[in-house]
Amino acid sequence: MTDWPGAATAQATELPEPPRHPFWTYHDLVLFLGAALPAAAVSLGLIVLLQRLLPAGSGRALPLLLGQFAGDGLWLLDLYGILHYRYDQPFWSSLHWSGSKRGVALSMFLGPAVAFGVAILGMLLNAPGTPTPMRALLSDRWSIFAMGIFATTLGPLCEELAFRGFLLPLLSRSFGTAAGVLLAAVPFALLHGPQYTWSWVHLALVGAAGACFGLARILTGSTAAATGMHATYNLTFFTAFLFQEGTSLAPW
Secondary structure, three states, X not given: OOOOOOHHHHHHOOOOOOXXXXXXXXXXXXXXXXXXXXXXXXXXXXXXXXXXXXOHHHOOHHHHHHHHHHHHHHHHHHHHHHHHHHOOOOHHHHOOOOOOHHHHHHHHHHHHHHHHHHHHHHXXXXXXXXXXXXXXXXXXXXXXXXXXXXXXXXXXHHHHHHHHHHHHHHHHHHHOHHHHHHHHHHHHHHHOHHHHOOOHHHHHHHHHHHHHHHHHHHHXXXXXXXXXXXXXXXXXXXXXXXXXXXXXXXXX
């Protein structure tokens, strides 16, 4: 049987199929988790250095936030290396950062609703009003300002790229969407354990919020939407803190 003219040329120039999503594996997850320890060591070292170098009037929280952001940046740099050098794939589109403007805007609009829902759940669970390291940091104007910026921008960005951009798709592929959303919320909650002296009620509240961010990621197909919801969620609690001079129900 004679092939139609140009068939060989068409086959030769046919573009390869795009990789399945997610194209990364649990081996890559181990590599990503393995980078957390050296990133944390760099973060701690930078915090100590900044505490000595920055003037006293810069606030107690600024060295901690700058050190934490540096550590998170190094951790995400490892993720970039995994996606780029192991798979030759772009960073942002691989983590599904892009999305419809409507979906991102709606998620940001729903962030305060999630915050109020979590606050109500905290009251129902009788969340203890124990002092936390986070509240101790918010004792001066510059610390409050720095925390407000970090909690509504860099913090949500780094956390959502890691948990909803990288981890959730992998877990959803293995265990299903619903289980993936819930399982990704568990390490997200544990990450905030030191901030709440490992209070199980507060960790449950953070996990509930994380599940909502994961749901936004699934429904919109956009990690940017989850980040937007996370940012306005944090902004709601931070605003409540400014007006009420702190609250024990603020799971940032």
